[in-house]
Amino acid sequence: MTGEDALFDLEPNNTTDQDFGALLDRPLEELMAPDWASSLRPVEGELYEALAFVSKQASHGTQVLPAASNLLRAFQRPLADVKVLLLGQDPYPTPGHAVGLSFSVSRETRPIPRSLANIYRELHDDLGLPPRIHGDLTAWSNQGVLLLNRVLSVAAGNAGSHRGKGWEAITTAAVTAVANRTDADGKQKPLVAILWGKDAESVGPLLNGAPSIVSVHPSPLSASRGFFGSKPFSRTNELLAGQGAGPVDWELPVL
Template structure:
């Protein structure tokens, strides 16, 4: 801009017959004592401090720093977004795997049970149970009951439960177990423990109130509000207690804890728990006796029953007396079609 601005001065000098003056870096040709041409003086002045230049440099540096900070922020935000995306992908993958692992539960559990215990089904220990069962099946093991019958106990609606009978683990013989404690499929001879249960029912209620069925299935009790729950829900063929440490006990403990906290829908009171044998009594040790009626007796297996403590326990009539006192419908123990 300086050169252009002072160009007319150079032209004036030439017009006056003055020798041309070189710009910056050219020797001054003016005679001694004569004034130096303005253009030359300005062009030959040494460069001094440029405040505007320093300010421009500072601004540029500041702008560069601000841009870098903004870029760092954007990089951080982008990293956080990518991290969230990856976390969401992993969570979605986990949900997909779990949904595949819980396909059996969704298809075979009664809807009210599935909904109530869905958080429990997603716990690591339960998914580990499913993995262990799948591995045994892949290894050619035979497991009882059939997979689709593991959760047969949920045929007793959760909201309608009035009596809970706790068993240990399923029968380990062919065609016996079908997801209900002490019960066997129709067409299968009743095991000794079940025969002793029928015998006690006959003496407790009388022949007019109970007629022994010609089969061993207790499925009819499910619609009466009787929950037939084994502590362990599966077993290997011919190997009693073989799935004792599989993790089922944790799941059935959660079921009992849920029932312990749940009041009957008709009235603000509890349930009847029948605990037969030391195992069941230990299983139900934490049940609130102030809220629930807890009946204990020896196990109905011949080994225990014949030593006393089973026959004459009158649990079935005691349960109905208690329910009636609470204004709740009694159990029809004869409902075994």
């Protein structure tokens, strides 16, 4: 997401989980799926440094998003299940929006962020699927779409505030891990990367030749300059089929 989504009025969120310090006391295997823990072991030190930064921010009174319980949510499902990487920038800075999956919000969030509304518009134009009133993209995650932000935390109301604080090393390692998976024959596992915006596009060299769909970000400030009409959803399924993988069912459930 980008700062234009922060133009929504900030709202108090008394349910925000600020107990980031507790994450520092837990081993990597308790924070994420086992194969993710194994793959991110080389950057374990950097991960705990990023967690320490977030914990310190929260202890000084900064509202950090998403909640601690969702901070590493993108790594909860197994690395082995990933077939699509959908990379965002950093979490929505509006309290109540960020849920640890790029572009997704909770089912209760109204209105949905404008970047996500533009994604729904393109989904309709591309595949004819009806936009939903909710912004919960968990159904995509459950099918192997890794909804990962380049930076995993943000200070409420301050988009981009946690860039350069250590998360980039973690997500670089994560993208590298996804791209370098192989099957029993040593062949690269199916993967399609959807890269929206300059931050996401920067990981292109890490993809080990996996096909990517690149466009400007779906934010209101850029969507009309190449996001609309890019057909990322149908193109992703075509590229998956070319690798012998099944398609993603992009239709989201109704409430």
